[in-house]
Amino acid sequence: MNPQISVPRDSGTCTRCPMECSMSTAEKTWSCRISLRISYGADGTLNASTHTQQFGPIITDKKDVELWIRRAQAAILNPSIPESEYLEKTEKDLKQGTRALQFSKNVVCVHVSDPELTDLSFIDLPGLIQNSNDEDIALIRDLVVDAISGSNTLILVTIPMSVAITTSLDDMQNQAAVRLARDADPTGERTIGVLTKPDGLSDGATGHLQSWKDVIEGKLHPLKHGYYCVRLPNDAERNRSKSRSDFQKFAARFFDTTTPWSTIADRNRFGIPNFVASIS
Numbered sequence: 001m002n003p004q005i006s007v008p009r010d011s012g013t014c015t016r017c018p019m020e021c022s023m024s025t026a027e028k029t030w031s032c033r034i035s036l037r038i039s040y041g042a043d044g045t046l047n048a049s050t051h052t053q054q055f056g057p058i059i060t061d062k063k064d065v066e067l068w069i070r071r072a073q074a075a076i077l078n079p080s081i082p083e084s085e086y087l088e089k090t091e092k093d094l095k096q097g098t099r100a101l102q103f104s105k106n107v108v109c110v111h112v113s114d115p116e117l118t119d120l121s122f123i124d125l126p127g128l129i130q131n132s133n134d135e136d137i138a139l140i141r142d143l144v145v146d147a148i149s150g151s152n153t154l155i156l157v158t159i160p161m162s163v164a165i166t167t168s169l170d171d172m173q174n175q176a177a178v179r180l181a182r183d184a185d186p187t188g189e190r191t192i193g194v195l196t197k198p199d200g201l202s203d204g205a206t207g208h209l210q211s212w213k214d215v216i217e218g219k220l221h222p223l224k225h226g227y228y229c230v231r232l233p234n235d236a237e238r239n240r241s242k243s244r245s246d247f248q249k250f251a252a253r254f255f256d257t258t259t260p261w262s263t264i265a266d267r268n269r270f271g272i273p274n275f276v277a278s279i280s
Contacts, residue, residue: 017076017104018143019069019124027113032059034072037107042079044105044139052109056087065110070094072108077101102132103139116244118280122156123147128176141180148184154279155181155191161212161229162200193227194275198261199234199254213260216269228275229261248273 020037039050055072059065067090075086077099089097103126125147126140148155157177185191195216201209214220216227231251240246248271255261255270268274 015126018107020107021110022121023112023117025115030114032065033111034068035109040105076104076106103136118276156194157181158194160197161195162197188224192225193223195227195229209260229270230272
């Protein structure tokens, strides 16, 4: 999402329902609207009709977005409690609160208007899980399968580079997300790999670094449209600056000065601006 906006980040699972994000350049000033799209009952059955309602006020301060997304998700995960009760809850209230549902198919819709953005829409889904009950595992899998089934939908398979090589690189083709993408898009026309957290790799992991370099260069686990490598600002960088251009400079400097990324010829494979330009 926009690097000037913080979305909920916690240890463990953060996204527990789909978040549909749309960005528009139509307005002259920045604003954000959040709404809830309710299509399913508390028991997971499809309602006879879908209703969408605005959740909270129009947001005009970027730093407020994270809390409002937390409130909206909490409202969806507790369908028996009036949504109005979540409008004033603090982050502490929400983290200490209980959830009637662990996951939901109902959607938090986030619409950002910003004259400096690129018109773009995407859906952020809960990550595929294995260590949970069968009902939740099936619910999330169904969400993913449904979201990526459309013939005009791009499938972004996000792979963190900082996790253990045995679970991220050696077994990449067997990861659940990769398998589902391959099933939905067997010719690879709609699938793009997005590699994240390159700054989590240690300088001494030379074999690991070389393997990821081979992935970006298309020598290992190739995809028709290849892979993009992105680096998001860390907490210290977020605290030092609120400028989008600064965040982009931090990432560009990292890729231009850090081996092996600095040695890769195709510089268009690095950074969020290059990635967004390629899919817009």
